[in-house]
Amino acid sequence: MYTYEELKKFVEHCSRCPLSQTRNKAVMGKGNLKSPVLFVAEAPGRNEDRDGVPFTGKSGVLFDRLLSEINLSREEVYITNVVKCNPPGNRDPQPSEQELCIPYLKYETLMLRPKIIVCLGRIAAQRLIDPHYKITREHGTFLFRKNTWLTAFYHPSAVLRDEGKLGEMQADFQKLKEKLGEIDACDFTSNSPN
Ligand code: URA
Numbered sequence: 001m002y003t004y005e006e007l008k009k010f011v012e013h014c015s016r017c018p019l020s021q022t023r024n025k026a027v028m029g030k031g032n033l034k035s036p037v038l039f040v041a042e043a044p045g046r047n048e049d050r051d052g053v054p055f056t057g058k059s060g061v062l063f064d065r066l067l068s069e070i071n072l073s074r075e076e077v078y079i080t081n082v083v084k085c086n087p088p089g090n091r092d093p094q095p096s097e098q099e100l101c102i103p104y105l106k107y108e109t110l111m112l113r114p115k116i117i118v119c120l121g122r123i124a125a126q127r128l129i130d131p132h133y134k135i136t137r138e139h140g141t142f143l144f145r146k147n148t149w150l151t152a153f154y155h156p157s158a159v160l161r162d163e164g165k166l167g168e169m170q171a172d173f174q175k176l177k178e179k180l181g182e183i184d185a186c187d188f189t190s191n192s193p194n
Helices: 004-012 044-051 059-067 095-111 124-128 156-161 163-182
Strands: 037-041 076-081 116-120 143-145 148-153
Touching: 004 059, 004 095, 037 044, 037 095, 037 124, 059 163, 095 124, 116 124, 116 163, 124 148, 148 163, 156 163
Parallel strands: 037 076, 037 116, 116 148
Antiparallel strands: 143 148
């Protein structure tokens, strides 16, 4: 197994796919390595490409607000992306790019051993839950697989584009809060083996 710092170095120097030629900074996941909750979005945006940190743009501001509504902060969770480099023009990451990048997410998951994985948006949900996942129909539902609860919420950018989705997103965060209570995973200081 690698340490967080080792993995971060691999990510930052990665040249496995063509995105490495157009990115400014590769973006390693960030947060509490003992968190029971792992959030996985799709790929860094322009702000993140500049800063080298996930969710620093407008989506990140909304994400922080939604977390705070369930009394959580960025320091208590871990957030990462399926693909660690910004795709040109903010397009969706292609399946081949996802395939080459997914080992980093696997290592992050092994490192964290989260009790709950929350996919943010369709791309992450289709990658981690089901290739036919329908985010509009299935968001906020939990399934238990390999000792981990899996769910998907809308991507914050979808809510920024359509304010009408905000209520559903807030309700999904409440479900996360309930799930954390149910599984008694509120100890954010130890990730004992599942
Ligand atoms: N959107 C994402 O999917 N990931 C980020 O890190 C930022 C915006």
